[in-house]
Amino acid sequence: MNKTVIRGLGLLLGTGLNAGAAMALEGDVQRGQEASATCVACHTADGSGLNVPGGESWPRLAGLDSGYIVKQLHDFQEGRRENASMKLFANMLDDQQIADVAAYYSQMPVTPAQGGEEAGEALLERGEQLAKRGDWDAYIVSCKSCHGPGSEGVGSDFPGIASQHADYIATQLQAWKNDERSNDPQNLMGAIAKRMSDEDIQAVSAWLARQSVTAE
């Protein structure tokens, strides 16, 4: 039986789930740290980013899968994922540096998230339901079905979303809903986001932000 264990192999790009074309390069943590000098202004030195309610939140990068980071940076460069600030900074990196920063951020421990602090009990309960069981009457498949146990991520294709900032999660889901983000494979995320109400988005974002991810 083949039970691939991906976590902890983050540096070996191209193993297990999704051996995409862009992942041939091996990243170096040391070089990645150097290349990340321009990133800390927003994503901060510990990779935790910042929740900016009503503004542009800076996502936590610490502990994200390296293959996922590589894919996103290429997507920003090539316009498959659109964001003015990130296009600028992604364009400063060559392919090797992309692999390096990905290696660097992926080995950092996951940091706690912000947002959702004022969410009431009913909202959090709804969020937990969506994350763990989904709402099949609206054909919203549970987040964990794809994002894995605890929604902590599966391989390079399904990023960890637990302990990500609430406003960042909400912005991304809204972007999918409004056809402003569509770089997901096979429209897997878009199909789900389009079935979610604004309240669903608020609920699940708040709940996910309040989950802590324990170190491996």
Next chain:
Amino acid sequence: MKLSKITLAVLGASLAAGLGVTAYAASGENGQGESPYQGLTALGYPAPQEGQLVHVPPTMADLDDADIHPELKKVIRRGYELFTDTQQLRGENVFNDMNCSSCHLGEGRQPFSAPIWPAAVTLPGFRGKNQHVNNLEERIAGCFAYSMNGTPPEYGSDDMVALSAYHQWLATGAPMYPDQPIYGRGFQAPPDPEQEPDYARGEEVYQAQCTICHQDDGAGHYEEGEYVFPALWGDGSNNWGAGIVRTHTAAGFIKNNMPLGQPNSLSDQQAWDVAYYMVSQERPQDPRYTGDLDETLELFGSTFHRHSRYGEVREHDDHRLADHANTGEKDFLKPWNVGVSRFEELSE
């Protein structure tokens, strides 16, 4: 009209239209006064037809609010947990990488994903598969023996009672032995494809649409020992005796449920092709295997394997399917419930 059959007339409008609608009274929020399941048509499913029995099973939230004995609630909840996390019985009753909800999506409530409540209102009933009258426990036991490549909990055991209680709770409000066809029952096969299902075309669909989750080798994926994506074939999957190895059942499952979150997105041809590709792969032996493939086919061909590729020779590599004695992870072939005849004294 079969109005006399309806136990819970919640939706006047739908009844007037001739639908036999039943629903658990407390789940009114979801129905919102409209006929149920209207949202499914936007996802490409057929709307309920006149004369069909349409039943909306209660949810776990409804269970919290239900006016039933707290001990019964606990048992139903235990049944729900066993159904959605059957892996907790791994090594005891389950010997593959699946949960019941791996095939019965949406916690066993979802139309076109073989919702499980119909079994509670149509059994005891005759099953062609084992040629005798089965009750609900025996039906559940069948899924353990074949779909879970395992061996069922004893009839009447705590786990068996909990599972049947969950099935029966989902049927709350539905009429017993309905004489109307049930909306959304089973895995309904798409219409026959224009071209014969084809292995190579199926493989292409598989590579493009399925490997991201189920992997190239069909083995699915576990993340740090926890279930994420189930195995479509190989040792971690269902065995050759499971209903889903029949090509039309596999096509029906896939068309109506896969890729996850995008039902009815494949064309009928794609669904048949990828189903054919999947059912042309190896998996653990059918527990009814006698030790001889031809003899087994002789015995179970007419009731079952005429719809599967069991014993057929694969065109591209001349491999004869199921010609092996591999039982997967379990170290026995036949669980206690397989091949037990019933009611022999009643037959002349």
